[in-house]
Amino acid sequence: MRQGPGRDLAQELLAMAAEDEAVRAELVADGSLFDGYHSRMAEVHRRNATRLDAIIDAHGWPGRVLVGEDASRAAFVVLQHAIGSPAVMRRGLPLVQAAAMDGDVDPVQVAMLEDRILSFEGKPQRYGTQFDWDEDGLLNPLPIADPADVDARRRAVRLDSLAENVARIRANALRDGHQRPENPAARHEAAASWARSVGWRT
Structure with a gap:
C-alpha cells in the first residue's frame, strides 16, 4: 500500500477529479453544461487548479511514482480542466513532458495538454x-x-x-x-x- 505523502496526495487528487466529474454529470443531466462555461464548473476548475499549483510547488508533478496510476491520471484531469488558469496549465506542460520522458505519465497526456493550450491560444x-x-x-x-x-x-x-x-x-x-x-x-x-x-x- 502506498504510504506517507504519496498516499494522502493520491486520495486528495482522486477526490478533486471525482468532484469535477460529479458536477459535470449533474450539469449534463439538467442540460446546462453546454450553455457556455457554467459558473459551477468554472468554480470547481479554479479551486482545483489553485490546489494543484500548490501540490506542484511542494512535490513537483504528481506522477505514477509518487501517487500511483489512478491518482496521476486524476492530476492530469485537473490540469486539463484548469482552463480558467492559463498560468497553471502552461506551468504544467513542461512538467508533464518531462514526466513522460521518464515514463512517469502516459505520453497521450502530453499530446492532449499541448493541443488544449495551443487551441486556447488561438493556434x-x-x-x-x-x-x-x-x-x-x-x-x-x-x-x-x-x-x-x-x-x-x-x-x-x-x-x-x-x-x-x-x-x-x-x-x-x-x-x-x-x-x-x-x-x-x-x-x-x-x-x-x-x-x-x-x-x-x-
Whole structure:
C-alpha cells in the first residue's frame, strides 16, 4: 500500500477529479453544461487548479511514482480542466513532458495538454484532440497544423486515427445531449473573447 505523502496526495487528487466529474454529470443531466462555461464548473476548475499549483510547488508533478496510476491520471484531469488558469496549465506542460520522458505519465497526456493550450491560444493544434462545432454545424477538430501527418503524430503517442476520434467524439456528444449551437460564429467569438479575458490571448 502506498504510504506517507504519496498516499494522502493520491486520495486528495482522486477526490478533486471525482468532484469535477460529479458536477459535470449533474450539469449534463439538467442540460446546462453546454450553455457556455457554467459558473459551477468554472468554480470547481479554479479551486482545483489553485490546489494543484500548490501540490506542484511542494512535490513537483504528481506522477505514477509518487501517487500511483489512478491518482496521476486524476492530476492530469485537473490540469486539463484548469482552463480558467492559463498560468497553471502552461506551468504544467513542461512538467508533464518531462514526466513522460521518464515514463512517469502516459505520453497521450502530453499530446492532449499541448493541443488544449495551443487551441486556447488561438493556434493550430498538433494531434487533433480538441473539438468544436464548425460553421456547417458539425463537431470537428479545431485547426490542425500539418494535417496530412496528424495520424502519424497520433500513432507516435498511441492515439487512434483522427477519423476514429471524430466518430467517438460525435457519438459522445450525442449521448450527452450536446447539440449544435444556433449560431456557431457567435459561439466562436464568445470563446475567443473569454480566452482573452482570462489571459490565453492578447
